[in-house]
Amino acid sequence: MQPVRVLSIAGSDSGGGAGIQADIKTITMMGGHAMTAITALTAQNSQGVAAVTSTDPDMVAAQIDAVVNDFGVDAIKIGMLGSAAIAEVVADRLEKLPKVPVVFDPVMVATSGGALADDATIAAFGQLMALASLTTPNLPELDALGGEAELVKRDLTLLIKGGHDGAEEVTDRLVNREGEIARWSDPRIDTLHSHGTGCTLSSAIAVGLGQGLDLQAAITQARDFVRLALRSAPDLVPSNGPMGHPMMRNDAVMPGPLFNQVTLDCTDFDASIAFYTRLGLTLIVYDPDEAPLYARFEASNGATLSLHEADSVTSSASIYFEFPDVDKAVDKLRNNGWIFDGSPEDKSWNWCEAWTTDPSGHRICIYHAGEDRRYPPWRI
Ligand SMILES: Nc1ncnc2c1ncn2[C@@H]1O[C@H](COP(=O)(O)OP(=O)(O)OP(=O)(O)O)[C@@H](O)[C@H]1O
Numbered sequence: 001m002q003p004v005r006v007l008s009i010a011g012s013d014s015g016g017g018a019g020i021q022a023d024i025k026t027i028t029m030m031g032g033h034a035m036t037a038i039t040a041l042t043a044q045n046s047q048g049v050a051a052v053t054s055t056d057p058d059m060v061a062a063q064i065d066a067v068v069n070d071f072g073v074d075a076i077k078i079g080m081l082g083s084a085a086i087a088e089v090v091a092d093r094l095e096k097l098p099k100v101p102v103v104f105d106p107v108m109v110a111t112s113g114g115a116l117a118d119d120a121t122i123a124a125f126g127q128l129m130a131l132a133s134l135t136t137p138n139l140p141e142l143d144a145l146g147g148e149a150e151l152v153k154r155d156l157t158l159l160i161k162g163g164h165d166g167a168e169e170v171t172d173r174l175v176n177r178e179g180e181i182a183r184w185s186d187p188r189i190d191t192l193h194s195h196g197t198g199c200t201l202s203s204a205i206a207v208g209l210g211q212g213l214d215l216q217a218a219i220t221q222a223r224d225f226v227r228l229a230l231r232s233a234p235d236l237v238p239s240n241g242p243m244g245h246p247m248m249r250n251d252a253v254m255p256g257p258l259f260n261q262v263t264l265d266c267t268d269f270d271a272s273i274a275f276y277t278r279l280g281l282t283l284i285v286y287d288p289d290e291a292p293l294y295a296r297f298e299a300s301n302g303a304t305l306s307l308h309e310a311d312s313v314t315s316s317a318s319i320y321f322e323f324p325d326v327d328k329a330v331d332k333l334r335n336n337g338w339i340f341d342g343s344p345e346d347k348s349w350n351w352c353e354a355w356t357t358d359p360s361g362h363r364i365c366i367y368h369a370g371e372d373r374r375y376p377p378w379r380i
Pocket residue numbers: 018109110111137138139161162163164170171172187188189190191194195196197198199201223226227230
């Protein structure tokens with residue numbers, strides 16, 4: 001399946017959490033091809049914006065032309081614009097391009113408080129809002145743009161984001177001239193790291209629209225993406241750090257089928273928990289008082305493995321865990337008490353394998369295939 005081609009017209013966040021960097025990660029993790037027209041460079045981190053340089057408007061236009069005329073484009077996301085002149089050039093290009101969905105995030109201020117648009121740039125947002133399929137203001141941006149009543153009179157469709165209202169429930173509202181079309185409400189995720197939520201949401205909506213989803217389905221999918229990335233934030237700095245986009249490769253935020261979960265019956269539950277913990281999986285679900293017993297582990301790629309208590313085991317499937325260096329992994333596991341059938345062996349199908357059996361009798365392979373898993377020389 002071809003990836004959707006999504007162009008992000010936005011500023012660079014040197015901290016990697018928002019702006020172009022958040023957009024590239026979002027589009028990539030959702031299975032799209034990310035293209036960029038960089039409008040500004042920001043020297044930025046979790047604490048603030050130290051410096052901003054805007055791109056020459058002709059250079060912004062040149063970036064748009066270069067990618068659209070070559071790769072083509074299925075959807076566009078617009079974020080920080082850098083200057084009124086850039087906003088005008090972008091509006092000019094949008095008028096000339098073949099009609100594709102455009103999501104406009106009217107970025108004014110970074111999560112940390114640094115200004116990202118001056119008054120002249122904000123004044124130029126009007127023409128972009130008129131061209132966009134959807135504009136996604138947060139509450140302060142909505143006020144600065146004249147308020148909901150004023151904007152919908154201009155026939156705009158808005159997703160008004162509630163991340164800033166401090167309520168226990170985070171509510172986003174989709175509105176147009178007719179009033180409220182839909183609303184999404186979910187419990188606020190308690191995190192110190194929400195830098196880049198707006199950029200992530202708008203580029204994720206653009207991906208969904210580029211995939212052909214209708215507006216409400218694209219917003220639902222994008223909100224799922226934001227919530228999962230908030231929950232996966234890596235905790236690199238005390239607060240206002242990046243979200244966890246790279247952890248999303250195995251979540252249902254791209255077209256399926258995804259193979260991301262295996263459940264094994266097991267007869268000796270405690271021994272099985274110890275076995276998979278020693279392998280290096282992270283135990284994320286387990287209630288020792290539940291009957292029948294159930295536990296779930298997460299692997300470093302976000303795939304999960306569950307154990308389910310059973311009287312007997314009938315499955316004949318084998319479970320493979322890949323490591324970059326099988327010898328090293330097997331040595332470590334032997335030191336942790338795992339007993340293998342033999343030493344790692346290079347197989348004729350180009351995989352290096354070492355086999356063992358888990359406490360319930362499931363056959364387990366520690367292996368490395370690298371390129372030869374998905375791209376063996378004899379691939380069809
Ligand atoms: N703590 C949170 N828990 C759950 N969802 C959140 C949280 N914070 C923000 N969101 C969601 O993230 C999306 C972006 O909302 P927000 O109001 O934070 O935008 P923004 O202010 O433009 O973002 P940014 O801070 O990147 O500029 C919305 O869908 C909002 O509901």
